[in-house]
Amino acid sequence: MDFPFNRLRRWPDVEADNLQAYDATDLLLVERALSLGIDGREIAVIGDEYGAITLALTDAGLDGIRVHQDLATGRRALARNAAELDLAGFSSHELDATLLDGVRLVLLQLPKALAELEQIADAVTRWAAPDAVLVAGGRVKHMTIAQNEVLGRSFAEVQAERAVRKSRLVVASAPSPAPSDPPFPVTARHDGLVLVAHGGAFAGARLDIGTRVLLEALRQAQGPRQPQGPRQPQELRQAQGPSGGQASSAGWVAEPVEATPAETVVDLGCGTGALAASYALAHPESRVIATDRSAAAVASARATVAANGVADRVTVMHDDAGSELADASADAVLLNPPFHLGNSVHTGAATRLFEAAARILRPGGELFTVYNSSLGYRAELTRLVGATEQVHRTPKFTVTRSIRR
Structure with missing residues (x-):
């Protein structure tokens, strides 16, 4: 992978020698997406902290990727990094139907809160394509069995993969029917x-x-x-x-x-x-x-x-x-x-x-x-x-x- 990850910045978020704008989980998610050969217009990225996933996929030629970032700092960092690398061809959305309608692949940096993960998983089953697959990743030291259990309430199949470079992917497939009332707010x-x-x-x-x-x-x-x-x-x-x-x-x-x-x-x-x-x-x-x-x-x-x-x-x-x-x-x-x-x-x-x-x-x-x-x-x-x-x-x-x- 030739994408210049080391050129990404966290700005306007805090920057320090021990704080990076990407990690091994970003690389694993990008590698998995590229291996599947899915059209960029059928991919949604959630939790891309500073744009590493979105911009690496865009740089690889995928067009029309949709992205949701919760933090204003992440949204500004993505825009700044895209301008610095002269990349375009993606769009930003809230966590709603415009983000997920017709999406077949969702790439997710696992959030800290189980409630946030529950709301994301529900959103995927509610608005994404019936055959959508959610590929979630995180650093092993921050991952728990409880995350798999949350995903298991929205997907019939949840499979944790072997750790690579201290990160791990969890693949959730076969979305369950969404309940009539969403769990949040x-x-x-x-x-x-x-x-x-x-x-x-x-x-x-x-x-x-x-x-x-x-x-x-x-x-x-x-x-x-x-x-x-x-x-x-x-x-x-x-x-x-x-x-x-x-x-x-x-x-x-x-x-x-x-x-x-x-x-x-x-x-x-x-x-x-x-x-x-x-x-x-x-x-x-x-x-x-x-x-x-x-x-x-x-x-x-x-x-x-x-x-x-x-x-x-x-x-x-x-x-x-x-x-x-x-x-x-x-x-x-x-x-x-x-x-x-x-x-x-x-x-x-x-x-x-x-x-x-x-x-x-x-x-x-x-x-x-x-x-x-x-x-x-x-x-x-x-x-x-x-x-x-x-x-x-x-x-x-x-x-x-x-x-x-």
Whole structure:
């Protein structure tokens, strides 16, 4: 294979010496597709992180390939790499019928989340050709039997192949009839807040712990001062039954944010939109912008704000680190940053979001950040944004407030 994989870049995603724009799984998937001799117009590529699969096949002469990438960074990297290599002849799509209609071969870089894999497998059985074959690949160290079981619910035949160069392909064929109702999105209620989630959205329809802690910190930092004393934070106490024991329907109480309202608030890396919807519910006079680089998260957040009746006051954007937001345009930013890049633990993703917050905040604006206490981001926040103080801490999480200098 003569394709120049080493010329591919991850930009605008984080770039580092130990982070590549392709891996052995990409090569295996390309080799398999070329060996099958299927027309490019009958091939769909899903999860092509930076375009390695799509561009290698296009370079080999296949035309009309359809591709779906969840991340905005991946979409921009694909476009940039295609321009750099002077390649065209493919089209980008969402995970829908336009991606899969009539497709006979689906090439998939296995996602981390089983729910995302379930939604992809269902989409293939729902919209692809009746004889479609799904060839999924991943690094062996990240693959599990559970992935085969998920595929087995949508395909009659699932066969894992021998590992090659520490990667493995799994071939799923004979699609089962798709159920009348798709498995996603899913909906859950959290004491007045409705969350809607597609398969690829972090934490699904659950209210993740970091978000709960950030909601409590916002109340403590900006809301009316509460008498101090031994008590459980309101957003973190478990619902209890009449006798004081946990009720059968107990969950974590997710009360709306009671912070002093800011005129323009940005939920940076919004996920399913829990923070954006909570803030909008509590502060109808505020303008809220929710942005995430994941298409699944954006679709989830849009559904969440609609389900909570605040779609007219919350704008949801598919964007990379708020790049489409103007400088000094926000009064406050809410941030629960990731600490993974794909399957790698890397702080670069958080750093990019800190830099983004510093850019979009007006001088004197506030950044509220929640993070795993072991990561110790306070010094970096002070350097990149401005004076930073701890406003809340639990055994696992720290919340800081940074004032834009």
